[in-house]
Amino acid sequence: MKSLELKNIVKRYKTHTVLDNLSLTVAEGERLVLFGSSGAGKTVLLRMIAGVIEPDEGAILIGGQDMRDVEAEDRGIGMAFQNFALFPHMSAYDNIASPLTVGKSSTSSIADGVGKVARLLKIDHVLSHHPKALSNGQKQRTALARALAGSPPLLLLDDPLRNVDAKLRFEMRLELPRLLAAQGATVVYVTQDYKEAMALGDRIAVMANGTIRQIGTPEVIYNAPADIEIARLFGDPTINLLDVTPKSGPDGIYVELSDVQIPLPGMPVSVVGKPCVLGLRPEAVTFTTVPGSIPVTVEAETPLNEKTVTLVLTARKREILVSRPAGTPGPASGAATIAVDGSAAFLFDKTTGARIESMAEYRTNGEAA
Amino acid sequence: MASVTTPQKTASGFKISRRWLPYVLSLPALLVCIGILVPFFTAVVYSFQRYRLSQPWARQFNWGENYLNFLYDPAFWNTLKISLIYAGVTVVLELALGLGIALLLQKRTRINNFVSIMLLMPLMTAPALAALMWKLMTNPGFGILSYLASLVGLQNFRWASSPDTALLTVVLVDIWVYTPFIMILLLAGLRSLPTQPFEAAALDGVPRSFVFFRITLPMLTPYILTATLFRLLDSIQQFDIIYAMTQGGPGNTLTVFQVEAYLNFFQSTNVGRSAALMIILWAITYILSNIFIKNWLRLRERARGEA
Amino acid sequence: MESTSLLERILRGVALVLVVVFFMFPILWIVLMSFQTNETILSVPPSVIFSPTLENYQALITGKLTTAAGTLDIAFMRNLGNSVFLSTASVLIALLLGVPAAYAFARHKFRGSEDIAFTLLSFRFAPPLLVLLPLSLYFQKLGLSDTYFGLIWVYQLICLPLILWIVRGYFEDISADVEYAYRIAGHSWFATFRKIALPLAGPGIAAAGLLAFIFAWNNFVFALVLASADKQPVTVGALAFVTASGIQYGQIAAAIVLSIAPVLALAIYAQRYLVEGLSLGAVKG
């Protein structure tokens, strides 16, 4: 395994800046997920690391060594592509063997290498097939196997589950961590799926517009998103975002929803009177019968597998999603009341979109800095 | 675990910097073509000279005079007119016929595949030789076509030797040689179209004329455009067929650009005029191909974007 | 599309027969003619009943032509050999030069690559006579006149742009990721070009080569202007039967048949590439 370091990477296509002064460090053996919507620059970045695209500025270091003028084939990388990029004119076996045929490996050692990784990925029975005879899942596994076969110290996985069906994706999401752990390689994993990111990443780097917006463990990204955008990207159903103006009361800072005060413990006084956005995860909203709760009308109920999501409207016609574990009781229609856990709510600056840190966080971060 | 490759080690000795690679790869082809650019510029110089091989003493730069002379030279305007007519007529007819045949052969049956291979034969015939064949067939004495024409009452059908039918005859030969080219392009186009829209339309009971004009034709456009480009540019430069059939005659009926320029050079040895004619022809083809290729690249980009 | 009425099937059948007759009849007639003597050919009205003779082919193959003016030597087989050699060599060299260049244009969008590619293509559409005449002067000075080398060079004018343009389209249609994948697996660009790009563009390259071969084979003026009699192709050679002592129609017909045969054989052999590949390639290009 090797460490990876990106320093001030810039890439422009004509006038459009794809990567804007991006820096990133991945420790040896770490699994880093690059997360972001399409067009964020993830794939370009990955290809840059692989050595098939050159940065305009900045440096890429693998294992501490500058990769400038090091061709793709010499970087010691394994890569799986979103579209699989299998060699259509070669059998699955030859596809997987391709990293092993470099240099003077013996036929038997190649066969061993292919066999091992094929068994690991459970495709040893289709090795003689050409890609067009493989199912999508088999293709995907073949592509992974090819990336793994050379036991590269650095593994780049470009959204490998993107083009497979939901069931397979679910399976692989469970299986991949084990596989990758067995490889012991440093991994950079690109995805657009937050669940994948959460499931696979030691750390997640959230990318948008060619920069890294936030980097941290899955918990940090979920529980302390840096801005509205990130909060919206993580979580299903998506976070409720409500325009509010915090006020100051005797018990501290609060906001009002349908004239019900929701206290926001630990918020700095500076937010008072500032236009803000309140971020409420649907799990942080519960149906309640406690008096003084917020009256709403139930608009629609969507039962998902493990939870039930209800869309409700406040008196001012603001939409709020409420999530509760499946099987727990709740209103299906008509009037209801909801309660909000203020301590689980986020407050974002409406103009900048940045999350306003609580006093406690501010203190820890300040100390850390 | 397999060895970790180091930056110094390469899989093969071939190593050219990525920056230079494209130039290295395309340079030999470029050099070969640039060798051909030199005579091109020489021809441009000739076109600005009064230059007859038979009067070497009178050779001098007359600048635009060769071109200016064209303005009031009826022979030139005739050449321009007949070249455009020839190109227009052949391309339109070949396109219509080629599309028709391609539609007939669209289904992948054994017979259709066999026929499409057979139809390629005229394309394999050198145009100069094809012209010779048709000359034999239209000979008024023993020519089979003349005989057949006489059977249907055209006793004195004179094919390439009458100004009324000369154009028709060479166009016929051109169609015979080149329709298969268009046919094969469009056939491949038709066969590569996705089937879903057609199935959907058939299920919905959409009228077939509607399907043809609203689905087939638009999807076939890139193919039609390519075929048109290749044929138009070749056709406006037609030489072999016309020269072999009539040498530009009868009268001045078929003195298209290349024939006129050829005769100007080889018979009149009027190099200046010949070169000027060619430059004008080149300019026409350059402009036409530019328009076509730009449009077609755009179309292709769009097709890729959708895919 | 499935529900074709009987009437429609009949109409289609009739149309197909007409098409086949129009395109095949001349070939058939010339083949028939090639088995006739001049005398039967010239008989009026034309007749399909005749006793076939092989003397036209015999004359071509042995190189002895018997005419009113005695026996003449004809070099038709040599012309045929020249055509084979010139076309094959030109296409091979055009492939050797054109395929890497096409790859460069397809894979590496370098500065000015579009313009260069277009300029190369425009050579395909330049009037051949335009460059041919000054070229004969330069060839004379360079000592390239009347050499196969010089001819093959000029034939690049026909072959190279065609190959470049068509093959480029094929390369562009290969997913770049597939090639990246191979390089990242540890292979040099050259190995990638050889093992991935070339095999995948194979049908297109074959089609382009075939098309270039046909155009080279059909060429008429280049060799005529630039080379002596012993290097002339069949297209010029077939004219040799128009002699002062009469036109040898039977031999012309046989010569035409013999000159179409090799290209046709090639086309039939490679029909898979021709029908699908050639046309797709031309469009993709």
Add this chain to the structure above:
Amino acid sequence: MHEKEKDLISAFMRGQVDRRGLLKGLSALGVGLGAGGTLLNMMSTTALAADFDWKKHSGKKLKLLLNKHPYADAMIANLDSFKQLTGIEIAYDVFPEDVYFDKVTAALSSGSTEYDAFMTGAYMTWTYGPAGWIADLNEWIKDPTKTSPQYAWDDFLPGVKASCAWNGQPGGALGSDDAKQWCIPWGYEQNSMTYNPALLEKVGAEVPKNLDQLIETAGKASKDLGGPYGIGVRGSRSWATIHAGFLSAYSNYGQKDLTLSDDGKLAAAMNTAESKAFHGKWVQMIQDGGPKDWSTYTWYQVASDMGAGNSVMMYDADIAGYFMNGGDNKMAGKLAYAPFAANPEAKAPTPNIWIWSLAMSNFSKDKDATWYFIQWASGAEHAIFGATKMDFVNPVRQSVWKDEIFREKLNKGYPGYVNAHDTSAPGARIYFTPQPLFFDVTTEWAATLQRMVNKEVPVDEGLDMLAESINRQFKEAGLG
């Protein structure tokens, strides 16, 4: 070889015995005719070698550019004797006539050193000469150290010889005193009448004596015979259409193509009233009695039709008629020949002629050796060989025409041929005005003729337009 035979042949060489006497004598000595010919050839070679250093250029190599033509075939058949005589190696390129002159132009205009000598027509030298591509052969002809005393330059038919000489001045008279000998005549064609007696008899007509009769006979034949047409003449869009029967008849009316003013300016002369009348007749002749696709007709079609019995008469090269009377042509042995004077008031025919000649490339690397070849190829010995053993008609040397064997061969198989030739010979020459725009003028003339025949333009108007266009071109070229 026996002494007697040697003596006999030497006597022939010295001119004491004529050819017939020689062969008679030889056969009396038991030498067969064929062997006699070979022997004669051998001996002539020896004899030629006697007075002149033919071996001077031995070991050199020359290359020729030849048109596919019986003359070339005859020469190639006799090449061995040239090699024996001089020790010079000869290589040659033969091109089909369709492309032959284009090939010559291509080779010469590029300054190609490949070819030392080539076949040409006199008209072409009007371009090649001024362009500096060919050498003035007077330099060699008049140099006794380079030309064998036996060459007999005076033996050439004067009209033919003069037609190959021009001083290079636009409009300058052919064969003038300051003329340069651009090429040496080799074989030539008179344009006269070849006819099919059987078909003519069918129509019930005599051989026409002038243009009016020709128009009538041809028209009648086309109408009556229902198949074969009356008169074959060329009609393609080319100088050749003007040069053959057309110009011969035109000249017979005393008409000229161009006029040269005193200050050296050229002007078109084909729109005179007489010319218009003549054009009218010619056009009518083709419309009434010509081939249906006349406008594609070159010499090949005209000749082929004659040979196949598809035409009754042809007014074209006499040698085309000669060839159609032999070989595997349907009409072989059935054709006849007559002189033809288009103008009823003319005293004799005035055939315009085509002369296949040999010219020397100015880019030749060894002109002296090249002259040896030209000298041999246009020499009397080769002419006799070609005329008697091969189809080398028409010879350009008077001595060959006097040769009994040759005359007998012609008289036997080609009725009227010799008579037609001899009757026409005094008036036979090139009737064109030599000038650099020869091909422009004649091609446009042919195109105009085509338009008149196709009734696209009336004769008067067409000729006026033609003259106007030609005059403009002369002005553009600085000649008018």
